[in-house]
Amino acid sequence: MNFLEYTNIVLQATNEVPLTEQQHQHARGLHQFVKEAINRAYFDIIGEYQWPWMQPGENDSSNGTPELSGERSIIPTTTWTAIPVKNPYKDSIDWSSIYYRDPEGSKVSLKFLNWEEYEDNQDRVDSEGSPKYIVQSADGRSMGLFGLPKDPKGKLYYRVWSRPSRFDLALDNIPIPDSHYTVLVDGALHHSWSFRGETEQAQIAYARFEKGMKKMKQKYTNQTTRMRWI
Helix, strand or coil: CEHHHHHHHHHHHCCCCCCCHHHHHCCCHHHHHHHHHHHHHHHHHHCCEECHHHCCCCCCHHHCCCCCCCEEEECCCCCEEECCCCCCCCEEECHHHCEEECCCCCEEECEEECHHHHHHCHHHHHCCCCCCEEEECCCCCEEEEECCCCCCCCEEEEEEEECCCCCCCCCCECCCCHHHHHHHHHHHHHHHHHHCCCHHHHHHHHHHHHHHHHHHHHHCCCCCEECCCC
C-alpha cells in the first residue's frame, strides 16, 4: 500500500475528508499532521528491529548465492574488501550478522571492531593467523577480515538491510506487508488522536497497536533481528 492510501484510511477513521494525490502533496494543518503520524508510526514499527521485508531483494552474482533467505556471501581474497552494497545511502550492511565459513563448511563467528577499536588493538589484530575479527574502515566503506585465511575458498556471509526513510510523495510505497497494514494504521491513529486531544481514543488505538506489534514479533520471531546501524 502507498502513502496516500494509508493517509486516507487514517483520515476516514478520524472523520476527516480523504485526499486526492494532488491534495496530498500540498496538505496543510490536520491533513499534514496525519501524514507525519504515518511516518512516526512507521518508525515506531521499525524501531531497533529489522524485519524480513527490509532486506533488498536483488542479489548480484558477484556476491555469490545466499545460504539462507536474505543472506549473501563473498569470497575474501584480500584483507580489505569494499562493503558490498549498491547504494550505501539506501542500504546498510548488518555488521553483527557477518561470519566466516571455511572450505570444509565450519562456521567461524567474527568479533566486530570499529576503526577506533582496531587502532587501539592493531598489533594484536594484525597478527591474527585465522579469521577472528571483522573491522570497519575509517571511512566506513570497507571491511577488513583479520586474519585472512590462506585458502581463498572460504566465504564471508552477511546481511544487507534497507535503511528506513521518511515518506513524502503520495505514491511512495510503504514497505510493510498489506496483511499487517492495521498495525501501521493503529499507530498513526494513536498519534493523530493525541494531536487532537482525544486521550481515550489515543489510548485505545495504542493498545491495538501494541497488540498488533506483539503478533508481528511472534510471527517473525526467527527472522527479526536487532541490528547495529553504522
